[in-house]
Amino acid sequence: MNLKRVVVTGIGALTPIGNNVEEYWQGLTNGVSGAAPITKFDASLFKTQFACELKNFDIESHIDKKEARKMDPFTQYAMIATDEAMLDSGLDLEKINLNRAGVIWGSGIGGLKTFQDEVMYFAQGDGTPRFNPFFIPKMIADISTGYISIKYGFKGPNFVTVSACASGTNAIIDAFNYIRLGKMDVTICGGSEAAVTQAGIGGFNAMKALSQRNDSPETASRPFDKDREGFVLGEGAGALILEEYEHAKARGAKIYAEVVGGGMSADAHHITAPHPEGEGATNVMKSALEDANMKPEDIDYINVHGTSTPLGDISEVKAIQKVFGDHAYKLNISSTKSMTGHLLGAAGAIEAIAGILAIKHQEVPPTINHFTDDEEFDNKLNFTFNKPQKRAVNAILSNTFGFGGHNCSIILKKI
């Protein structure tokens, strides 16, 4: 079967270190931390009192007040990142076949704030079942693609992938597959998450998943540092316009990169703990390389999952060394979660964008907050600690792994 080629023709980012792609890249290369004390609610009773929230962000300057009110924040973020990516792509809605244009989005949780607020309201009452009619349509994770399709009139395949922190990458790989199979010409894909709520912080705290470094939020996300002790919750969205190559060429589109391979695997090991030897992570990177018909030596930069948890960082590095062998010493590795925090279902989207921007600018963003080496890691590996590095970046691989044992890797290449 003759597979089509798939390229990225538009990107949009709404992140804790920048509210659009340009600001995001500045934040990434300046080594900015997005972590700060939580402003969305009084977190004084919580073990973790900080997060990577969006900043200087006024929803009503992006979305009409009446519309915004009916959307959970995760959908609002999806709309804003999508608008930027669509504008960037230069797509003319009058000139494309809307029946062959789809939306595939990732969200790990969906409308957590809506769920929390509505259930709390009910629980505080006398038991009379009074639920807002927008409760369900605001909360369900797939409403994000519903709204996007309504706004842009995209009538092709439309759904949300839910694979926890792998959801965003999952969505991009699904979009890539539909386009290369010839089922769509254009797809809006990516992911969004808005879990900085009492339920989100409290829930992840109960799992002992979050950093509790309340006296220094900005240094809390420190992947591969000896004193790492959990991830920092982030929020936001990333959107990519994937397009069939000939379709993009025919309209003279700007092309950022080609999507060349995707891998998916499961650990089949434990609901939340990573496989200690990184078996699922090893398999997923191998399968992405096979899918791309590339050798390990072809990869210049790995944007790792690297959430800054004690175990997760170790198993991922073991997997990288297994897959890449000696080439692991020649490529750059970095965890941009050191700056953005962990955006769960949006992580794969904003990190694929970080990879795309690394290709565009021929520069690798850093892993900030490195203070103390950990002997668990081979010190000949280049984690791009603390400062960005200029280098030739022809191809990047981005990893994301989710609770449930879901693993996704994607490879993008300069065109």
Place this chain on the structure above:
Amino acid sequence: MSDIAQRVKAIIVDKLGVEESEVVAEASFTNDLGADSLDTVELIMEFEKEFNISIPDDQAEQIGTVGQAISYLEANVK
């Protein structure tokens, strides 16, 4: 304008995102103020919350305009 009427209008302005000048007695939620079926259900719920009453479904279905909402609440709110 009665206190009830003022509170009803404030809810409608907030929930439907319309101008106060549009919220006149004869304005229909769906035909004039842009509400869809879910908006209408939400409005009834907000009236119930604001006035601490319960509006049975069969009566809620009869409330389609600003004026009908005000009259219903003026007659039923203690």
